[in-house]
Amino acid sequence: MSTAATDGLVALGNFAGAALLTDPVDLVAYRRDTSAATPGKPDAVVRPHTAEAVVEVLQRANRARTPVYARGGATMYAGGVNPSAGGIVLDLGGLNRILDIDLDRGIVVCEPGVRFGALLAALRPHGQTIGIVPSTAPAATIGGALSAHALGTGSPQFQSFGDEVAGLEVILASGERVCTGSAASSRAGYFQRYCIGPDLTGLFLGADGTLGIVVAVALWLHPLPEHRQTNSYGFADAAGVQRCILEIQRRELVGNIWYAGAYEAATIKARIGQAFPEKAQGPLPGFALAVDYRGDSGRVREDEQRIAEIAARCGGVPFPDFDAAYFHRLRNDEVYWYSFAGFFAMSRCAILMASVPTDRMTAFLDVITAQRQNYPQYPLGAALVMCRRGLHGGALAFYDEATQWQGAVAAMEECAGTLVAAGCVPYKTGKVWAAQVKGFGPYWGLLQRIKRELDPHGILSPGDLGLGG
Amino acid sequence: MANTEAGTPLPHLGDYFKDLYHCSDCGYCVDAIWQERGIEHICATLGSHSPGLSYSGQGYIKLARAWLEGEELALPTLAERVFSCTGCGNCERICPIGLRPMNINRALRRELVDRDLAPQSATGICANVSSQQNPGGAPFAERYAFVDRRAFAESAGVGATHQGAGAATIYLPGCAAAHARPAEASAAVELLAAAGIQVQLLGDEDRCCGAPLRELGFAAAARAQGAQLAERLNARGYDLLLTSGCECANTFIGMDRQRTFAAWLADAMEQGVLRLVASTELPVVACMESCQATQATRAGNPDDNAALPRILAALGVPVVGDAASPYRLCCGGSGGMAALHPESSQAMARARIDAVAGAAALVSVDPRCVAQLEAARTADDPPVYGIAEFLRCHFTIAGGAA
Numbered sequence: 001m002s003t004a005a006t007d008g009l010v011a012l013g014n015f016a017g018a019a020l021l022t023d024p025v026d027l028v029a030y031r032r033d034t035s036a037a038t039p040g041k042p043d044a045v046v047r048p049h050t051a052e053a054v055v056e057v058l059q060r061a062n063r064a065r066t067p068v069y070a071r072g073g074a075t076m077y078a079g080g081v082n083p084s085a086g087g088i089v090l091d092l093g094g095l096n097r098i099l100d101i102d103l104d105r106g107i108v109v110c111e112p113g114v115r116f117g118a119l120l121a122a123l124r125p126h127g128q129t130i131g132i133v134p135s136t137a138p139a140a141t142i143g144g145a146l147s148a149h150a151l152g153t154g155s156p157q158f159q160s161f162g163d164e165v166a167g168l169e170v171i172l173a174s175g176e177r178v179c180t181g182s183a184a185s186s187r188a189g190y191f192q193r194y195c196i197g198p199d200l201t202g203l204f205l206g207a208d209g210t211l212g213i214v215v216a217v218a219l220w221l222h223p224l225p226e227h228r229q230t231n232s233y234g235f236a237d238a239a240g241v242q243r244c245i246l247e248i249q250r251r252e253l254v255g256n257i258w259y260a261g262a263y264e265a266a267t268i269k270a271r272i273g274q275a276f277p278e279k280a281q282g283p284l285p286g287f288a289l290a291v292d293y294r295g296d297s298g299r300v301r302e303d304e305q306r307i308a309e310i311a312a313r314c315g316g317v318p319f320p321d322f323d324a325a326y327f328h329r330l331r332n333d334e335v336y337w338y339s340f341a342g343f344f345a346m347s348r349c350a351i352l353m354a355s356v357p358t359d360r361m362t363a364f365l366d367v368i369t370a371q372r373q374n375y376p377q378y379p380l381g382a383a384l385v386m387c388r389r390g391l392h393g394g395a396l397a398f399y400d401e402a403t404q405w406q407g408a409v410a411a412m413e414e415c416a417g418t419l420v421a422a423g424c425v426p427y428k429t430g431k432v433w434a435a436q437v438k439g440f441g442p443y444w445g446l447l448q449r450i451k452r453e454l455d456p457h458g459i460l461s462p463g464d465l466g467l468g469g
Numbered sequence: 470m471a472n473t474e475a476g477t478p479l480p481h482l483g484d485y486f487k488d489l490y491h492c493s494d495c496g497y498c499v500d501a502i503w504q505e506r507g508i509e510h511i512c513a514t515l516g517s518h519s520p521g522l523s524y525s526g527q528g529y530i531k532l533a534r535a536w537l538e539g540e541e542l543a544l545p546t547l548a549e550r551v552f553s554c555t556g557c558g559n560c561e562r563i564c565p566i567g568l569r570p571m572n573i574n575r576a577l578r579r580e581l582v583d584r585d586l587a588p589q590s591a592t593g594i595c596a597n598v599s600s601q602q603n604p605g606g607a608p609f610a611e612r613y614a615f616v617d618r619r620a621f622a623e624s625a626g627v628g629a630t631h632q633g634a635g636a637a638t639i640y641l642p643g644c645a646a647a648h649a650r651p652a653e654a655s656a657a658v659e660l661l662a663a664a665g666i667q668v669q670l671l672g673d674e675d676r677c678c679g680a681p682l683r684e685l686g687f688a689a690a691a692r693a694q695g696a697q698l699a700e701r702l703n704a705r706g707y708d709l710l711l712t713s714g715c716e717c718a719n720t721f722i723g724m725d726r727q728r729t730f731a732a733w734l735a736d737a738m739e740q741g742v743l744r745l746v747a748s749t750e751l752p753v754v755a756c757m758e759s760c761q762a763t764q765a766t767r768a769g770n771p772d773d774n775a776a777l778p779r780i781l782a783a784l785g786v787p788v789v790g791d792a793a794s795p796y797r798l799c800c801g802g803s804g805g806m807a808a809l810h811p812e813s814s815q816a817m818a819r820a821r822i823d824a825v826a827g828a829a830a831l832v833s834v835d836p837r838c839v840a841q842l843e844a845a846r847t848a849d850d851p852p853v854y855g856i857a858e859f860l861r862c863h864f865t866i867a868g869g870a871a
C-alpha cells in the first residue's frame with residue numbers, strides 16, 4: 001500500500017473513534033467471506049462508527065488510490081468482500097444503530113451494520129417486521145443484504161431485498177454524501193422511493209459496494225403475520241412443479257406465501273428416510289413443492305385451497321410426510337441453522353445463485369445434472385426458491401477445502417457459464433459471476449460508464465461485478 | 470497448501486484439524502442475534518476488549534489455520550489475541566456445524582505456553598496456584614477462614630480423615646468461593662448442615678483443582694493439580710463431592726459421585742430436604758448465568774444455571790427477565806480475563822449488570838461470577854449474591870433432615 005494511504009490511515013486511527021487494524025495477525029480473518037472465491041490480503045481494516053468517519057476513509061483512500069472493500073457480516077457466497085486488490089477492508093459492523101422506526105410512514109431507517117436479528121427484535125414490540133430475511137439473519141447485515149440482493153424468505157411476496165428498500169444514504173468514492181428517493185429532499189425524509197426522477201436507489205442495490213458505501217437504509221415495514229402454516233406437495237417430476245409454480249405466479253397467489261421451495265428426489269429420500277425409514281422403501285415423489293404461508297388466517301386458507309387445486313391439476317398430491325419430516329421443522333426451528341448443514345458434508349461449499357425464469361426451471365436442473373455427471377467429486381445440491389415472478393436457483397457444490405478447493409472453483413466457473421447459456425442470469429454476483437457480467441455487452445458498457453463517473457479511480461471493490469481489479 | 474495431520478508442527482491443534490477446514494465463515498461466532506433463542510450477542514471479548522476479528526472464534530480458527538499452513542505471524546501479537554478469550558464457549562454453542570473455536574483457542578494457548586509465550590500475567594497465575602493454591606495469590610492459610618475451623622472440626626470435621634464407612638460428603642468451596650466470596654462458602658456449609666449432611670472439609674489438604682491453569686493453556690500443570698486433588702479426595706474417601714465452583718465442577722466431570730452445590734440445593738429444595746421461610750420481603754431477582762455452568766452440558770452434565778430458577782421457584786422468589794439463556798455474555802470472570810485484561814474484564818462485568826433491568830438483586834450459582842460482578846458494581850446497582858448467601862440473607866431455616 002502507498003505511504004500516503006498508510007499515513008492517512010494511521011491518522012484516521014484517532015478519527016471519530018474508528019478502529020484501525022494493520023497488524024498481519026489482525027488481518028488474517030478479513031480475507032474472505034463464505035464463498036470459495038480466492039481470498040484477498042488486506043493492508044488494513046478500518047471499523048468506523050459514524051458516517052463521517054466513512055467519508056474520511058473514502059476521501060483519504062481516494063486521494064491515495066487505495067482500494068476499499070465494504071464488509072458487513074461477510075456471509076455472502078460470492079466473494080464480494082474479499083480484498084482481491086489489497087487495500088482497506090471497511091468493516092461496517094460498527095455502524096449498527098436503528099435510527100428511526102416510523103409507524104406512520106411504515107418505514108424503519110437503520111445503519112448498514114445492523115444485523116437482521118437485531119432489526120427483527122427491535123421491530124417485534126411494534127408488531128412489525130420487514131419483507132425479506134435471509135437464512136443467515138443472526139449474522140448478516142442490512143447493508144450487505146441490499147448490496148448483494150438478498151432473497152428467499154419473503155421472495156414470493158416481495159421478490160428481492162431491493163424491492164423493500166425505500167431509500168438510501170450513500171457515500172461516493174469522493175466522500176460526497178447522497179440521499180436517494182424522497183430523502184433527497186431533507187425536508188421530506190424517507191417515504192417514497194420512486195420520485196423526483198430516475199430511481200437512483202436502484203443503482204446501489206446489488207452493487208456489491210462498487211459504486212458507493214451505504215451508510216443508511218430505509219426499509220418498508222410490514223405487520224407481523226397473524227397466522228403461519230406449511231404444506232408440501234409431491235410430484236412425479238420437476239416439470240409438474242414448474243407448471244404448478246407458473247400457474248401460482250400467473251394467478252398471483254403469492255401474496256400470503258412467505259417462502260416456497262422445490263426439492264429434488266435425493267432430498268426427499270434422505271429426509272423421509274431419516275424420519276420414516278419404512279416409508280423410504282416405498283415409492284416416493286420425484287419432486288416436492290413446499291410452501292410456508294403467513295398472513296391473515298382466512299386468506300391463507302383460501303390461497304391454500306386454490307394452490308392445492310392447482311397442484312392437483314399439475315399432478316401434485318399432498319405430501320404431509322415431507323412436511324412433517326422436514327419442511328415444517330426447517331421453517332420454524334432450523335431456519336437459521338440448516339443452511340450450513342451441508343458445510344459439514346465435505347468441508348466447505350461453493351455456491352452460485354442464479355435468477356431463473358420459471359419456464360426454464362427444468363433447464364436449470366439439466367445444467368445441475370450435467371455438472372453432477374462431469375464432476376462427481378464435488379457433490380452438487382440444487383436449491384430452488386419461488387419468487388413473486390421467476391425463481392432463484394442455487395447450485396451448491398460441496399468440496400474438501402484442504403484438497404479440492406481449486407478444482408471446485410474451476411468446476412463452478414464452468415457451471416456459471418453453462419447456466420447463463422441455459423437462460424439463467426447471475427444473482428448475488430460479487431466475484432464469482434464477474435466473467436459472465438462482462439458478457440452482457442451494452443449492460444456491461446453502461447455499468448462501466450457509471451462506475452467511471454462515480455468512482456473514477458476505481459477504488460471501490462475492484463474485481464466485484466467484473467469492474468476493475 | 471495444508472499441512473497434513475501427521476507431523477504437524479502444532480501438535481495441540483491436531484485434534485482440531487478438521488474444524489480448521491470446515492469453518493464456513495458464517496460469522497455466527499463473531500456476533501449473532503436471534504431473539505427466539507435468547508441470543509443477544511456472542512462474544513464478550515469483541516464487545517468489551519476489541520472488535521477485531523482476531524479476537525473472535527472465527528479469528529482463532531483462521532489464525533490456527535494460517536499458523537498451521539506455515540504463515541509468518543508475530544507470535545507475541547498472536548499471544549495477546551489468543552490470551553484475550555474468556556473461554557465462555559458461546560462460539561461453540563452457536564456454531565451451526567458444531568466446530569470448536571474455544572477449544573482451538575485453548576490449543577493455541579497450549580502451543581504458546583510450550584514456546585514460553587504466555588503473557589506474564591498468565592504465568593503469574595501459574596505461580597500463584599503453585600504457591601498459594603489459588604489463581605489470585607491469596608494466602609493459602611486463609612482458604613478455610615470462612616468457617617471457625619476448631620468448632621467445625623469438632624462438630625463436622627475440618628481436616629478429619631474419613632475412612633470409607635458411613636456417608637461422607639466433602640464440600641469443596643473452590644478458589645473463588647473460598648477466597649473471593651467466603652460468605653457463599655460459609656452459607657453453603659450452613660445449608661448442608663441444616664439438611665442433615667455431615668460435611669467434611671479438606672482444610673489444609675485442599676488443592677486448587679487446576680481449572681484456571683487449564684483455561685490458560687498450562688495443560689500439564691493443570692493436570693498435575695487435578696491429580697493431586699483427586700488423590701487427596703480419594704485418600705479421604707467420600708460418598709458425595711460437592712463444590713461451589715462451576716469451573717471446578719468442569720474439572721470433576723467424569724468423576725463419580727460429584728455434583729455442584731447448586732444442583733444439590735435445587736434437589737434438596739424440591740424434595741423438601743430443606744425448608745426455608747422468608748425472613749424479609751423478597752426482592753425481584755435477576756439470574757446471572759455462569760458460562761462455566763453452561764459448559765458442563767457439553768459433557769452431558771446438567772446446566773447448573775437451570776438449577777437457580779428451580780431453587781427460586783421452589784421458594785416463591787420473583788424472577789425478572791427472559792428464561793435462562795445459554796448464550797448470555799460472559800461477565801469477564803472466566804479464562805483468566807480478570808488478570809490478563811483487568812479493564813476489559815471489568816467492562817464485561819459492567820455490561821452484564823447494565824443489561825439487567827428491574828431487578829433488586831443479582832444472583833448466580835457461580836461464586837467466580839459473583840465476585841466478578843461485585844467488583845464492577847456501584848452503589849446504584851442491586852446487590853450481588855451467590856445462591857447460598859442469598860438464601861441466608863432472605864430466609865431462615867425452618868427445618869431439614871437434620
Ligand SMILES: Cc1cc2nc3c(=O)[nH]c(=O)nc-3n(C[C@H](O)[C@H](O)[C@H](O)COP(=O)(O)OP(=O)(O)OC[C@H]3O[C@@H](n4cnc5c(N)ncnc54)[C@H](O)[C@@H]3O)c2cc1C
Nearest residue numbers: 072073074075076080134135141143144147150151209214
Ligand atoms: C449457508 C448460507 C445461506 C444463505 N442464505 C441466504 C438466504 O437465504 N438469502 C440470501 O439473500 N442470502 C443468503 N446467503 C447469503 C448472505 O448471507 C446474504 O446475502 C446476506 O444478506 C449478506 O449480508 P452480509 O452482511 O453478510 O454481507 P457481506 O457478505 O458482508 O457483503 C455482501 C456484499 O455487499 C457489500 N457491502 C456490504 N455492506 C455494504 C455497504 N454498507 N455498502 C456497500 N456495499 C456493502 C460487500 O462489499 C459485498 O460485496 C446465504 C449464505 C450462506 C453461506
